[in-house]
Structure formats: C-alpha cells, structure tokens
Amino acid sequence: MRILVLSSAEEEFAEVVDYYNEQRPGLGFEFAAEVQRTFERIRHHPKAWPVFSSQSRRCLTDRFPFGVLIPSPRRLHSGRSHHASQA
Numbered sequence: 001m002r003i004l005v006l007s008s009a010e011e012e013f014a015e016v017v018d019y020y021n022e023q024r025p026g027l028g029f030e031f032a033a034e035v036q037r038t039f040e041r042i043r044h045h046p047k048a049w050p051v052f053s054s055q056s057r058r059c060l061t062d063r064f065p066f067g068v069l070i071p072s073p074r075r076l077h078s079g080r081s082h083h084a085s086q087a
Contacts, residue, residue: 003039016066034061038068046070 005013013035021028038061042049049070052058056071 003043020064031064031066034063035066035068037062042068042070 013032017028017032019028020031038059042059047057049057049059052069056069058067058069060067
C-alpha cells in the first residue's frame with residue numbers, strides 16, 4: 001500500500017518539525033519518527049482508524065497531539081497532518 005502525502009501537508013509537516021526542534025533540540029526529529037510510525041500503522045491496518053468525516057478516517061500519533069487524515073478507502077494519502085485540537 002502506498003501513502004501519498006499532499007504538498008501542503010509536507011509543508012505543514014516541515015514547519016511542525018522546525019517548531020518542535022526550536023522547543024527542544026531533536027524533538028522535531030522525534031516527531032518525524034512518530035509520524036513515520038503512524039504511517040506504518042496505517043499501512044498495516046488501513047481500516048482500523050475511526051471515521052473522522054463522511055469521506056475520511058483519522059489516525060492519531062501516539063506521542064504528539066497530531067493525526068493523519070486518510071481520505072480514500074482505496075489509496076491512502078495524508079490529506080494533512082493536523083493538531084488534534086483542530087478536530
């Protein structure tokens with residue numbers, strides 16, 4: 001299974017990595033690794049995540065307050081990575 005990440009999500013992701021690295025050196029890289037683990041969980045269990053809207057599911061990261069939206073049942077893309085409080 002392929003996960004496609006939208007360019008807007010990539011930009012947001014880079015900003016969040018930078019933000020966390022400013023808060024504590026290396027924290028942004030820990031966030032990046034957590035997002036990669038979240039993608040692996042989605043890849044292994046694409047239907048395991050709760051419905052977020054009529055067209056998407058959401059998989060939350062374990063450690064950071066962010067989630068990955070999964071808009072398509074056939075081909076997964078990260079519509080955006082978002083802070084969980086934006087739900």
